[in-house]
Amino acid sequence: MAALENRPFVKMNGLGNEIVVLDLRDAPLDVPPEEARALARREVLPFDQIMALYPPQTEGTRAFVRIINSDGSESGACGNGTRCIALYESGRTGAQHMLFESVAGPLECTLAPEGITVDMGVPRFGWHDIPLAGPVSDTRAIELQAGPAEAPVLRAPAVVNVGNPHAIFWVEDIDAIDLALLGPELEHHPIFPERANISAAQVVSPDHIVLKVWERGVGLTRACGTAACATAVCAARLGLTGRRVTISLPGGDLVIDWRESDDHMLMTGPAEFEFGGRLTAVMLGEAERPAAASGEATA
Known part of the structure; x- marks a missing residue:
């Protein structure tokens, strides 16, 4: 059985950046890379990122967010996806201001008529913070x-x-x-x-x-x-x-x-819902098991 089988999902987008929201706060499950890749197939549920919501680790935050790319790898941040989960959480609770947490740090979100604003934190310019393979004297322009x-x-x-x-x-x-x-x-x-x-x-x-x-x-x-x-x-x-x-x-x-x-970098833009549903074994890359194998007796 696929790990994420029968889990509800919401398909959203931020400026056309295709996002799948998985709310796993009631049943924290890892998102297997192979299931993410299977789900991202063009004929299934193509996406750029999965925003997976887990129980908060810090008091006052809504959820801990893990971000999974369509190739199954993880990302530290996704601004368009963060606006999507802010809209999702607002639709669920009515909140207009909320705080999420991620491996990259806290994500403060505010909904307003002009759009959803996310505090994306502070940029880091040191070569070792980016990171680069070796020292460079000026990250404003590198040799590449x-x-x-x-x-x-x-x-x-x-x-x-x-x-x-x-x-x-x-x-x-x-x-x-x-x-x-x-x-x-x-x-x-x-x-x-x-x-x-x-x-x-x-x-x-x-x-x-x-x-x-x-x-x-x-x-x-x-x-x-x-x-x-x-x-x-x-x-x-x-x-x-x-x-x-x-x-x-x-x-x-x-x-x-x-x-x-x-x-701090403040990013403002839109997000929108598309549709929702539940994940199936076929969507997640598992072949449906036949009711009875060839030649096997049935009751």
């Missing part, structure tokens, strides 16, 4: 490129950890960048011992950036909240934008405010 050596398509990304590792390449024409081609190699580049999320960013103005993201463990995605946060803080750090910026992704816009008073 993609494409032909004589004419690289992408070069000198900024790197940061915002709960997971990110590399942001600045480009003049984002439509000319084939991230589906370049993303896999960069995600697995030896400089990133824990792999990395790869973004191509075009600065349109001091308060607007257009972004494409190859997400670690997922691939090309319509939206990535942590990539939006990473891009915003790296752009401000380089003087390309101010500390409040709109990030336009294929799925829509996020507003990122890198708060000057404490360096």
